[in-house]
Amino acid sequence: MAQDKKMVEQITSMDVDFAQWYTDICKKADLIDYSSVKGCMIIRPYGYAIWENIQKNLDDRFKALGHENVYMPMFIPESLLNKEKEHVAGFAPEVAWVTHGGSEKLTEKLCVRPTSETLFCEHYANIIRSYRDLPKLYNQWCSVVRWEKTTRPFLRSREFLWQEGHTMHATAEEAIAETVQMLNCYADFHEQDLAMPVVKGVKTPSDKFAGAEDTYALEALMHDGKALQVATSHYFGDGFAKAFDIQYTDKDNKLQYPHQTSWGCTTRMIGGIIMTHGDNNGLVLPPAIAPIQVVIIPVQQHKEGVLEKAEELRARLSAKFRVKVDASDNSPGWKFSEYEMKGVPVRLEIGPRDIENNSCVLVTRHDRNKTFASLDNLEEAVAEQLKAVRDGIYNKALENREKRTFDCKTMEEITAALAANGDGFIRAMWCGDEECEDRIKAETGVGSRCIPLEQESVGEVCACCGKPAKHMVLWAKAY
RNA sequence: CGGGGUGUUGCCUAAUGGUAAGGCGCUUGGUUUGGGACCAAGAUGGCGCAGGUUCGAUUCCUGUCACUCCGACCA
Numbered sequence: 246m247a248q249d250k251k252m253v254e255q256i257t258s259m260d261v262d263f264a265q266w267y268t269d270i271c272k273k274a275d276l277i278d279y280s281s282v283k284g285c286m287i288i289r290p291y292g293y294a295i296w297e298n299i300q301k302n303l304d305d306r307f308k309a310l311g312h313e314n315v316y317m318p319m320f321i322p323e324s325l326l327n328k329e330k331e332h333v334a335g336f337a338p339e340v341a342w343v344t345h346g347g348s349e350k351l352t353e354k355l356c357v358r359p360t361s362e363t364l365f366c367e368h369y370a371n372i373i374r375s376y377r378d379l380p381k382l383y384n385q386w387c388s389v390v391r392w393e394k395t396t397r398p399f400l401r402s403r404e405f406l407w408q409e410g411h412t413m414h415a416t417a418e419e420a421i422a423e424t425v426q427m428l429n430c431y432a433d434f435h436e437q438d439l440a441m442p443v444v445k446g447v448k449t450p451s452d453k454f455a456g457a458e459d460t461y462a463l464e465a466l467m468h469d470g471k472a473l474q475v476a477t478s479h480y481f482g483d484g485f486a487k488a489f490d491i492q493y494t495d496k497d498n499k500l501q502y503p504h505q506t507s508w509g510c511t512t513r514m515i516g517g518i519i520m521t522h523g524d525n526n527g528l529v530l531p532p533a534i535a536p537i538q539v540v541i542i543p544v545q546q547h548k549e550g551v552l553e554k555a556e557e558l559r560a561r562l563s564a565k566f567r568v569k570v571d572a573s574d575n576s577p578g579w580k581f582s583e584y585e586m587k588g589v590p591v592r593l594e595i596g597p598r599d600i601e602n603n604s605c606v607l608v609t610r611h612d613r614n615k616t617f618a619s620l621d622n623l624e625e626a627v628a629e630q631l632k633a634v635r636d637g638i639y640n641k642a643l644e645n646r647e648k649r650t651f652d653c654k655t656m657e658e659i660t661a662a663l664a665a666n667g668d669g670f671i672r673a674m675w676c677g678d679e680e681c682e683d684r685i686k687a688e689t690g691v692g693s694r695c696i697p698l699e700q701e702s703v704g705e706v707c708a709c710c711g712k713p714a715k716h717m718v719l720w721a722k723a724y
Numbered sequence: 725c726g727g728g729g730u731g732u733u734g735c736c737u738a739a740u741g742g743u744a745a746g747g748c749g750c751u752u753g754g755u756u757u758g759g760g761a762c763c764a765a766g767a768u769g770g771c772g773c774a775g776g777u778u779c780g781a782u783u784c785c786u787g788u789c790a791c792u793c794c795g796a797c798c799a
Contacts, residue, residue, distance in 0.1 A: 255736095264793070283790065339798070360799095393798065394725055396791095405799075462799095474799065511799050544758050578759035585759095596758060606758085724799095 256586065258525050263469045270519055271398040274528045274587050284396030284403035288512070291587065294536035295515055296406060300386060302438055302533065303408065303510070306430055312382040312410060317364040319387070320355040325363045329488040332362060335455020339391040341403075357390040362456065362481075362507060365411040366489035369503075373413060376495045379503060380423075381413040399516030400473075400724050407511035413503045415495070417482065420504035421459075424480040427508040428461045431476035438533035439514065440639035441465050441521050442646055443475065444670075444719060446695025451679050454507075458482040464694045464719060466646040467520035470668030472694050472721035475517050478508035516724070522611070522638045528588030529611050529638055532631040539627055540584045541570040544577050544596030555595050558605070558623065565624055566631070585610060590634040591627060611637045646670065652703040659689040659708065659720070670694070670721050674714035676707035684709050691720040 256273055259266040271277050276292030288296065304314070320343060327333050336359045343355040358364065369381060386408045393401050410427060414420040428445055435441045448460040457479040465475050483502035486492070492500045522529040532538050539562060543555040555570045562568045571580050577594075584592060594606040605623070607616050607630050614633070618626035649669030651662040659671050671691050675681060685708065686692045696716045707714045 262793095268792080279791070281790080335798095389799090391798075395795095395797085401798075407799075477799070509799075513799055542758095547757070574757090576757055576759085576761055578757085578761080580760085581758095582760045594758070598758080 256525065256527055259468065259523075260525075266523075266525075267516075267520060268398065270523055270528055270586075276515070276519075276528075277398045282403070284393055284401070286398050286402050288406075291536060292515065295518075295530070295534055296512060298534040298536065299514060300408070303434060304386070306434060307384050307408075307410065310382075310426065310430065312384045312412075315383045315385050316387065317358070317361045317368070317385055319358050321358055321361075321363055322353050322355055324353060325367060326356050328363060328366075329456050329485055332456035332485075336360065336391075339393060341390045341392050358387075359389055359391045360507075360509075361385065361387075361389075361409055362411065362485060363489075365507075366485050366491060366505075369411075369413055370489050370491045373491055373493050373503060375493055376415055376501075378493060379413055379415045380419065382410075382423075383412065384408055384410040397516075397724075399512055399519070402512070405512050407509050409507060409509040412506045413486075413491070414505070415493070415501070415503060417504045420482075420506050421480050424459070424461060424478045424506045424508070427506070428463070428476075428478040431463055431478070431508070431510060435463060435465070435475060435514075436639070438531060439518060439521075440531040440635050440642065441475070441517060442639065442643045444695065444697050445699070446697040446719060448695055449675075449679075449682055449693045449718070451682060452693060454479045456481065456484060458484065461698075462695050464721075465517055465521060466649060466670055466721070467517070467724070468523070468645060469520070470649045470722075472670065472719075472723040473513070473517050473520070474694070474723065475514050476508070476510040479506060481505040481507065521642050523588070524611070526582075527586030530588035530590060531638065532590045532635050535588065535590050536567060537569045537584070537587070537589045538567045538631060539569075539591045539593055540580075540589045541568065541593045541595060542577055542580045542584075543570065543572060544594055544599075546572060548597050550600060551596060554600050558593065558595060558620070562624065562627060566627060591630045593627070609634050609637065611641065653708060654704045655708050656685060656689055659685070659691065663689065663691070668722050670719055672701070672703050672717055673708040673720060674702070674704045674706060675716050675718040676710055676712045677715040678707070678710065678712075681707055681709035685720065689720075691722055694719045694721050694723060 256269040257265040275289050278287040278289060280287050340359050341357045344351060388404050388406050390404050393403050396402055412423050414423060432443050432445055435443045443463040443465050445463060448462055453460040459480040461478045462474050463476045465473050467473055483504050485505050486502040491503060493503055495501045519528060541555050541559055543551045546552050552572055559568050559570045590610050592608040599605045603620050604617050607618050607626060609630050611634055651669060651671055653659045653662055653671050653673045659673060682693050696718050700717050703717055705714060706712060
């Protein structure tokens with residue numbers, strides 16, 4: 246098997262170098278290319294198609310919950326960004342500024358949006374007058390810019406695509422319900438459609454979004470044991486409303502401040518998909534968002550009738566699935582490898598022998614399991630195999646997470662667990678003191694990821710100071 | 725932003741203070757075709773960028789940019 250010369254472009258094995266493996270997949274599965282500006286990546290058609298599928302799925306979910314899409318400008322005047330002090334403080338270090346229009350210096354510099362709370366607030370202040378104007382359930386799909394120091398494709402790019410929901414509600418209760426509802430929406434999308442197990446939790450105060458009362462987040466564990474925050478949902482209370490002077494008249498003719506939320510997820514999810522499901526043969530895509538769900542590989546395609554049959558099956562299956570036939574003159578073996586690298590969930594092989602038997606071969610990407618399917622009820626067989634991929638990769642990811650989740654009572658136990666098992670989720674109790682949070686990070690290397698909504702006691706006292714514990718916290722190294 | 729590594733054609737790698745070599749890929753023709761096929765003939769780069777040293781630099785020096793890894797910070 247081993248060959249001296251390099252026959253084809255290989256993907257670095259993830260056990261050898263996980264970071265290189267990740268980069269190889271991004272490049273070799275044709276997801277991205279680098280551009281001439283650091284941290285700004287070109288999302289190539291195959292990568293962008295994944296994003297489009299994610300976008301469509303989520304957009305449908307948002308609209309089903311009553312949200313409307315809008316589009317805000319990409320520039321924010323400095324004075325507007327400065328209105329909410331915690332918010333600016335949080336974002337100022339990574340904001341990109343426009344200082345000139347043509348050759349003229351601008352009288353006020355404009356920031357390229359790192360997020361659009363301020364723009365939404367300015368607009369809401371203009372359009373919200375009465376309780377009859379509430380709730381406002383807006384969302385926008387756009388790109389934002391954050392001048393990151395360290396960049397990686399999908400995981401941390403200086404410009405990234407995302408959606409940001411911004412809603413206004415008459416009461417705190419309604420706004421909190423919205424915050425939780427959207428967290429659940431994201432969680433369902435990740436679990437069902439991305440086949441990615443997630444932990445729902447709330448961020449510790451030090452880790453909250455700049456300007457938020459509460460930040461909820463979904464945390465997923467990657468294959469290498471590092472955590473990735475894949476979505477967030479914030480409850481703002483009326484802090485922004487006060488800073489931006491947004492008020493409405495309630496039923497009793499009294500002026501009130503509305504309560505606000507924002508929630509978002511980004512192209513980072515694609516990085517999460519790669520690092521959750523990918524293997525040494527390349528990408529493994531969850532069927533729900535795979536640009537190609539079924540690739541048809543004609544075998545002995547020069548033989549009479551093979552290509553015609555392949556095309557016939559494509560036409561038939563296209564009614565229900567995203568299907569491609571590869572009729573190029575590459576060898577079947579080459580095609581098998583190619584579409585495995587690209588993560589296509591199901592491969593359909595059709596050759597003279599199959600045609601004779603009125604059947605075909607279906608192979609699932611994640612386990613290369615081969616089944617023979619009759620052409621008579623092919624749609625059902627394909628649907629079944631796609632489901633098998635979704636369930637298979639979900640279970641594999643869940644198993645990895647469970648294998649890498651450790652309950653610890655003390656910092657010594659945390660250090661020992663990490664040393665013995667490698668990176669992963671640590672479940673440990675915390676007193677609520679920021680000093681302890683910092684010390685745990687400094688001394689064990691894992692930071693607080695979230696306080697899981699589903700609390701489970703793993704001890705009585707804080708793993709750091711030994712005082713009575715308030716919460717069980719999930720700790721990990723993170724991307 | 726601090727510390728390390730890298731930059732030669734589409735990809736991988738070599739050599740060299742005297743003007744770039746090979747494999748893969750690509751093109752054409754033929755033979756193949758159920759796990760990255762084979763043969764033959766072709767095409768493709770001046771060595772990230774900018775300065776400097778030198779008769780002369782891809783090679784030496786300086787700077788810069790990008791990629792990458794490890795930290796700190798962040799979706």
